[in-house]
Amino acid sequence: MKHQSVGQFLEYVAQRNPGQPEFLQAVTEVMESLWPFIEKHPRYADHGLLERLVEPERVISFRVSWFDDHGQVHVNRGYRIQHSMAIGPYKGGLRFHPSVTLSVLKFLAFEQTFKNALTTLPMGGGKGGSDFDPKGKSPTEVMRFCQAFVTELFRHVGPDTDVPAGDIGVGGREVGFMAGMYKKLANTAAGVFTGKGLAFGGSLIRPEATGYGTVYFAEEMLKTRGRSFDGLRVSVSGSGNVAQYAVEKAMQQGAKVITVSDSSGTIIDEEGFTPEKLAILMDVKNHHYGRVSDYAERTGVRFEAGVRPWHVPVDVALPCATQNELDESDARTLIANGVLCVAEGANMPSTNEAAKVFEQAGVLYAPGKASNAGGVATSGLEMSQNSARLSWTRDEVDARLLGIMRGIHGACLEHGRRDDGRVSYIDGANIAGFAKVADAMLAQGVV
Numbered sequence: 001m002k003h004q005s006v007g008q009f010l011e012y013v014a015q016r017n018p019g020q021p022e023f024l025q026a027v028t029e030v031m032e033s034l035w036p037f038i039e040k041h042p043r044y045a046d047h048g049l050l051e052r053l054v055e056p057e058r059v060i061s062f063r064v065s066w067f068d069d070h071g072q073v074h075v076n077r078g079y080r081i082q083h084s085m086a087i088g089p090y091k092g093g094l095r096f097h098p099s100v101t102l103s104v105l106k107f108l109a110f111e112q113t114f115k116n117a118l119t120t121l122p123m124g125g126g127k128g129g130s131d132f133d134p135k136g137k138s139p140t141e142v143m144r145f146c147q148a149f150v151t152e153l154f155r156h157v158g159p160d161t162d163v164p165a166g167d168i169g170v171g172g173r174e175v176g177f178m179a180g181m182y183k184k185l186a187n188t189a190a191g192v193f194t195g196k197g198l199a200f201g202g203s204l205i206r207p208e209a210t211g212y213g214t215v216y217f218a219e220e221m222l223k224t225r226g227r228s229f230d231g232l233r234v235s236v237s238g239s240g241n242v243a244q245y246a247v248e249k250a251m252q253q254g255a256k257v258i259t260v261s262d263s264s265g266t267i268i269d270e271e272g273f274t275p276e277k278l279a280i281l282m283d284v285k286n287h288h289y290g291r292v293s294d295y296a297e298r299t300g301v302r303f304e305a306g307v308r309p310w311h312v313p314v315d316v317a318l319p320c321a322t323q324n325e326l327d328e329s330d331a332r333t334l335i336a337n338g339v340l341c342v343a344e345g346a347n348m349p350s351t352n353e354a355a356k357v358f359e360q361a362g363v364l365y366a367p368g369k370a371s372n373a374g375g376v377a378t379s380g381l382e383m384s385q386n387s388a389r390l391s392w393t394r395d396e397v398d399a400r401l402l403g404i405m406r407g408i409h410g411a412c413l414e415h416g417r418r419d420d421g422r423v424s425y426i427d428g429a430n431i432a433g434f435a436k437v438a439d440a441m442l443a444q445g446v447v
C-alpha cells in the first residue's frame with residue numbers, strides 16, 4: 001500500500017485540502033473505520049483507488065447574481081461537487097445556508113457517495129448549494145435566486161449525469177422553482193430534480209422519506225435488543241423536513257417525542273407530541289417560516305433559548321438538524337441518562353469523538369449514511385417512476401422505502417459484526433458502501 005498507515009494517509013489528505021475541517025472530519029471517520037478492512041483486502045488500495053476516492057471527480061464553483069425586491073444586486077457563491085459517478089449519475093442535495101463552504105459540500109458529497117451505494121440503487125454521489133440564506137427572503141426573492149442559480153447549474157446536470165434535490169434550505173418550493181427554470185433552459189421535461197411536486201413528476205412519500213427512514217432504521221436497531229419504539233422517550237433535533245417526519249413516524253410507532261429544536265433553541269414537551277401539535281409545528285415552520293419559539297407561544301410548551309435537546313433524558317435520540325450538533329459532552333450526557341439508541345437523520349451530526357463514545361458505551365449508534373438514506377433512496381424511486389412514466393401509490397413507495405432501510409440495516413449487521421458479537425454500524429455502513437463503490441472503480445480503470 002502506498003500509505004503504510006491510516007495516519008499517513010490522512011496526513012496526505014490534510015496536506016492536499018488545507019482549511020477544510022468538515023471534509024477532513026468525514027474522510028477521517030470513514031478511513032479510520034475502513035483501514036483494517038483494506039489491510040485484509042489490499043486490492044482496494046491498488047491503482048491509487050484511495051487517493052482517487054478522496055478527490056471529487058469535478059468541483060464546480062460559480063457566481064450567482066440576483067436582484068432583491070428593492071432593486072439591490074446580491075452576489076452569492078454557488079457550487080456543485082460531482083464526487084463519484086462510479087455506480088450511477090451524481091445524486092445528492094442542494095443546501096442553501098450561510099454556513100455553506102467548499103469544505104461542507106465536499107464532506108456532504110463524500111458521504112453521499114457511500115450512502116447512495118448502500119441503497120443498492122444506481123446512484124453516484126454529489127452535492128451542491130450556495131451561501132444564500134433563504135431566511136427572511138420574500139418568495140419572489142427566493143424564486144429569483146433559484147432561477148439565477150440554475151442559469152449556471154443547468155449546463156452541468158441531467159437525468160443521466162447529475163440529479164440534484166433538496167437539503168437544508170431547499171424544500172419543495174425551491175426544487176419547483178429550479179426545475180421550472182431548468183426545463184426552460186434545457187428545453188426538456190426530463191425530471192432532472194427529485195423532490196418535485198406531485199403535479200410534475202414528484203413521488204409520494206419523498207417529503208416524508210428521510211424522517212420515516214431514520215425511524216425505520218432505528219426500529220430495526222432496537223429489534224436487535226428485543227425493543228421497539230413503543231413507550232420510549234425520544235428527542236429530535238431540528239424542526240425542518242427531516243425532523244418533522246421523524247416526529248410523525250416515531251409517534252406512529254408509539255414513542256413519546258419530547259423535543260424539537262432550531263438554531264434559536266429547543267422546545268421541551270414532557271407530555272409528548274400529538275398529531276395536533278405536529279400539525280401546528282408544520283404550520284409554523286412550513287407556512288409561516290417561523291421559529292420553534294413561535295410554536296411554543298402557540299402551544300404553551302416550554303422553550304429553552306440557546307440550547308440543544310441533548311440534556312433531556314431519553315431512550316432514543318434522533319439528531320435531524322445539521323453537522324456537529326452533538327459533541328462528546330452531549331454524548332456522555334445522553335449515555336449517563338440511559339440512552340439506548342442514536343440514529344442520525346442529519347448528515348454527520350455527531351462529532352467523531354461523540355460517535356466513538358456511543359460505540360464504546362454499547363449504545364446502538366447509526367451514522368447518517370445508513371440511517372438517513374431514506375431520502376435519497378426515495379429520490380431514486382422518484383427517478384425510477386419518472387423513467388417508467390408511472391406513479392406508484394403511497395403504500396407502494398413506503399413499502400419499498402421500508403425494504404431499502406431494512407436492507408441497509410442487514411448490510412450493516414453483515415459487515416459490522418465484531419468478534420465479541422457487538423455490531424459497529426459505523427464499520428458496517430462504511431465497509432458495505434465502500435466495497436460497492438471500490439469494486440466499480442477497479443472494474444472501470446484508472447479514470
Ligand SMILES: NC(=O)C1=CN([C@@H]2O[C@H](COP(=O)(O)OP(=O)(O)OC[C@H]3O[C@@H](n4cnc5c(N)ncnc54)[C@H](OP(=O)(O)O)[C@@H]3O)[C@@H](O)[C@H]2O)C=CC1
Nearest residue numbers: 167168169210238239240241242262263321322346347375
Ligand atoms: N432533505 C433531505 O432529503 C435530507 C436531509 N438530510 C440532512 O438532514 C438535516 C436537516 O435537513 P432538512 O430537514 O432537509 O433541512 P431543513 O432546512 O428543512 O431544516 C433544517 C433544520 O436544522 C436546523 N439547523 C440548520 N442549521 C443549523 C445550525 N447551524 N444550528 C442549529 N440548527 C440548525 C434548522 O433550524 P433553523 O431554521 O434555525 O436554521 C432547521 O430546523 C441536514 O443535515 C441534511 O443534510 C439528510 C438526508 C436527506
Ligand SMILES: N=C(CCC(=O)O)C(=O)O
Nearest residue numbers: 092093165166167376379
Ligand atoms: N439531502 C439529501 C437527499 C439527496 C437526494 O434526495 O438526492 C441527502 O441524502 O443528504
